[in-house]
Every structure is written in structure tokens, then in C-alpha cells.
Amino acid sequence: MKGTVGELGEFGLIRELTSRLTSTPAVQIGPGDDAAVVAAPDRRVVATTDVLLEGRHFRRDWSTAYDVGRKAAAQNLADIAAMGAVPTAVLLALVVPAELRVTWPVELMDGIRDECQVAGAAVVGGDVVRGETITVSITALGDLRSRPAVTRAGARPGNLVAVTGWLGWSAAGLAVLSRGFRSPRAFVEAHRRPEPPYHAGPAAAELGATAMTDVSDGLVADLGHIAAASGVDIDVRSAAVDIPAQMTDIGQAVGVDPLHWVLTGGEDHAIVAAFPRDVKLPARWRIIGDVTAPAGRTPRVTVDGAPWDKAGGWDHFGPDA
Ligand SMILES: Nc1ncnc2c1ncn2[C@@H]1O[C@H](COP(=O)(O)OP(=O)(O)OP(=O)(O)O)[C@@H](O)[C@H]1O
Ligand SMILES: Cc1ncc(C[n+]2csc(CCOP(=O)(O)O)c2C)c(N)n1
Numbered sequence: 087m088k089g090t091v092g093e094l095g096e097f098g099l100i101r102e103l104t105s106r107l108t109s110t111p112a113v114q115i116g117p118g119d120d121a122a123v124v125a126a127p128d129r130r131v132v133a134t135t136d137v138l139l140e141g142r143h144f145r146r147d148w149s150t151a152y153d154v155g156r157k158a159a160a161q162n163l164a165d166i167a168a169m170g171a172v173p174t175a176v177l178l179a180l181v182v183p184a185e186l187r188v189t190w191p192v193e194l195m196d197g198i199r200d201e202c203q204v205a206g207a208a209v210v211g212g213d214v215v216r217g218e219t220i221t222v223s224i225t226a227l228g229d230l231r232s233r234p235a236v237t238r239a240g241a242r243p244g245n246l247v248a249v250t251g252w253l254g255w256s257a258a259g260l261a262v263l264s265r266g267f268r269s270p271r272a273f274v275e276a277h278r279r280p281e282p283p284y285h286a287g288p289a290a291a292e293l294g295a296t297a298m299t300d301v302s303d304g305l306v307a308d309l310g311h312i313a314a315a316s317g318v319d320i321d322v323r324s325a326a327v328d329i330p331a332q333m334t335d336i337g338q339a340v341g342v343d344p345l346h347w348v349l350t351g352g353e354d355h356a357i358v359a360a361f362p363r364d365v366k367l368p369a370r371w372r373i374i375g376d377v378t379a380p381a382g383r384t385p386r387v388t389v390d391g392a393p394w395d396k397a398g399g400w401d402h403f404g405p406d407a
């Protein structure tokens with residue numbers, strides 16, 4: 087595909103992007119009209135939005151457009167799953183400079199489409215605007231399939247805390263890329279293209295999860311959101327959190343304690359949930375901690391019983407951002 091976005095024009099670009107999309111039976115009216123129409127069998131619609139900004143969330147010399155598309159879709163689809171819902175549709179609002187080669191947004195769209203397909207959703211619309219910084223804003227919709235939503239607010243003292251998916255892999259990949267390396271590939275790939283366990287969200291709801299979230303900012307930070315919303319304390323047992331040997335090796339090479347990546351690294355979109363103690367969890371879940379009654383006035387997360395006084399994860403206005 088030749089030329090720049092500016093040469094192709096707004097409607098040429100929209101045609102190019104939408105021509106690559108696939109649909110699902112839930113999509114009654116897709117891209118091309120003033121709005122889309124998506125079936126909502128449950129009669130409640132789960133809705134979420136997240137933005138990716140060049141320089142802040144991705145770098146074009148670190149990730150391909152296709153990878154950015156996969157990641158942009160994944161971070162939104164994971165939020166739908168973390169409510170216990172099944173993703174149905176996404177919308178893409180895209181800001182691009184006129185000088186950008188057309189191949190970039192086209193490959194981005196391919197990535198978004200493919201990640202949606204993994205989760206069972208389809209792209210149903212969007213918007214394209216000219217601007218200086220590439221901005222990928224996605225809105226995702228989902229269906230609860232007759233189950234109650236699993237919020238951040240339902241964790242109760244006596245519950246156990248369990249996680250499924252990757253933890254710390256994206257952060258390790260980011261550390262490697264930040265130091266100018268391109269390997270180990272497994273971590274770099276995890277940073278470029280997270281693999282949220284979408285199926286685990288509705289499965290956890292079915293298993294009776296009392297609270298749930300995806301890990302976007304960091305395990306301690308995101309458990310902190312559950313603690314605050316539920317009015318409980320949460321203790322994480324660090325020995326229960328898996329640190330692969332390869333992560334220990336790369337931690338040694340770059341001078342970082344890998345436990346730091348696992349406890350505070352975001353962007354893997356693992357799913358973490360609280361469950362009643364008598365739950366029968368499938369093997370892919372690891373039990374990593376406990377919910378207790380709040381010891382002080384503000385609910386908090388401890389690690390091995392001790393307060394975590396460092397940052398628990400990413401904060402867009404924090405010192406490391
Ligand atoms: N600008 C905003 N206007 C309205 N609500 C917002 C805004 N920003 C965030 N929120 C709401 O605040 C809550 C927490 O947002 P946050 O973005 O931290 O959650 P998240 O999307 O799960 O995490 P992440 O963005 O790290 O993936 C969500 O319910 C979100 O809808
Ligand atoms: C170039 C570059 N620099 C830094 C990072 C790290 N980073 C950015 S946002 C975020 C947390 C989730 O964000 P949000 O809350 O917006 O979903 C993290 C860990 C990156 N991915 N790329």
C-alpha cells in the first residue's frame with residue numbers, strides 16, 4: 087500500500103480500514119452508517135474505553151502497528167472480561183498525522199480485528215481525525231449473559247485471592263526494550279502483544295467470584311482498587327506468585343528484582359479475583375493471597391503481611407511516568 091494518510095484522505099482511509107473488517111452474528115449494522123447496531127441479548131450493555139498514546143503507551147521503533155492494534159484491543163477487551171462479560175463489539179477512534187504512511191493505520195486495524203476475533207468480538211465503527219500524536223482510543227462493549235456483573239466492590243473477609251494469566255512479563259519486556267535490547271524475545275513479545283485470558287472473566291463469574299479486575303497498572307495497585315472498593319485488606323503471599331527462572335536471569339542482567347515486575351508491572355492484563363474459600367478453581371488459577379477485615383481506617387494491600395510502601399504500579403501522573 088503506497089502513500090501517506092494525507093494523500094489518501096479521510097474517506098479513503100476509512101474505506102481502507104473498514105474494508106478489512108470481519109463481522110459476527112451480533113452485529114446488525116456495522117461500519118458505514120451514522121452508528122452501529124449490536125445485539126444485546128442480556129439487555130444490559132457493559133461498556134469501557136481506554137486510550138493508547140504514542141510515546142506514552144507505545145513506541146513505533148519498539149512495536150509494529152499490528153502489535154499496537156492487538157494491544158489496544160486487548161486492554162479494552164480485558165476490561166470487559168474482568169466484569170465477567172463476553173466482549174461483543176469495539177469502536178476505534180484514531181488520531182494520525184497526515185505524513186503517516188497508510189500502511190500504519192491499516193496494519194493497526196488488522197491487529198485490532200484479529201484480537202477482537204480471539205475474544206469473539208467485532209469492530210463496528212470508529213472515527214478518524216488528523217492530529218500530531220498518534221492516538222488510538224478504543225471503546226469496547228460486552229454482554230453479561232444473564233450473570234450479575236463482578237465488580238471491584240464485592241470482596242469479603244475470608245475470601246481467597248487468585249490470579250490467571252501473565253504477571254510481570256510485559257514489565258520485564260519494557261525494561262529490556264528501554265535498555266536498548268530486543269531479547270529475550272518472550273518478554274519483549276509479551277510487552278508488544280499481551281495475551282489476556284479473556285475466557286477466565288466469565289468463567290470466574292460462573293465460579294462465584296466476589297470481586298474481579300484485570301491487572302493493567304500492577305498487581306498491588308489493582309488489588310488496591312479492589313481493597314478500596316470492597317473496604318477490605320488484601321495480603322499477597324509473594325512465594326505464591328510465579329517467577330520464572332528466565333525472569334530471574336533477566337532481572338539479574340538489568341539489576342531489577344523480578345518480584346518488583348511481578349507485583350507492580352502492568353499491561354499483561356492478567357485477571358485477578360476474590361473467591362469464597364470453598365471454591366473449586368481450575369488449575370490455571372493460582373491462589374496468591376487472602377482478603378481480611380480492614381486493620382486500619384483505610385483499606386490496604388500488604389505483601390507477606392508487610393505494608394507495600396513503594397508504588398504498586400503505573401500512575402500516569404506518578405514520578406516514573
Ligand atoms: N475521564 C474519565 N471520565 C469518566 N470516568 C473515568 C475517566 N477516567 C477513568 N474513569 C473511570 O474510572 C474507573 C477507573 O479507570 P481506570 O482507567 O483506572 O480503569 P481501567 O481502565 O480498568 O484501568 P487501565 O486504564 O489502567 O486499563 C473506570 O470505571 C473508568 O471508567
Ligand atoms: C513507550 C512506553 N513507555 C512506558 C510504558 C509503560 N506503561 C505505559 S501505560 C502503563 C500502564 C497502563 O496504562 P493505562 O492505565 O493507560 O492503561 C505502563 C506500564 C509503555 N507501555 N510504553
Ligand SMILES: [Mg+2]
Pocket residue numbers: 135136
Ligand atoms: Mg482505563
Ligand SMILES: [Mg+2]
Pocket residue numbers: 164165168299300301302
Ligand atoms: Mg481494568
Ligand SMILES: [Mg+2]
Pocket residue numbers: 302303400
Ligand atoms: Mg491505568
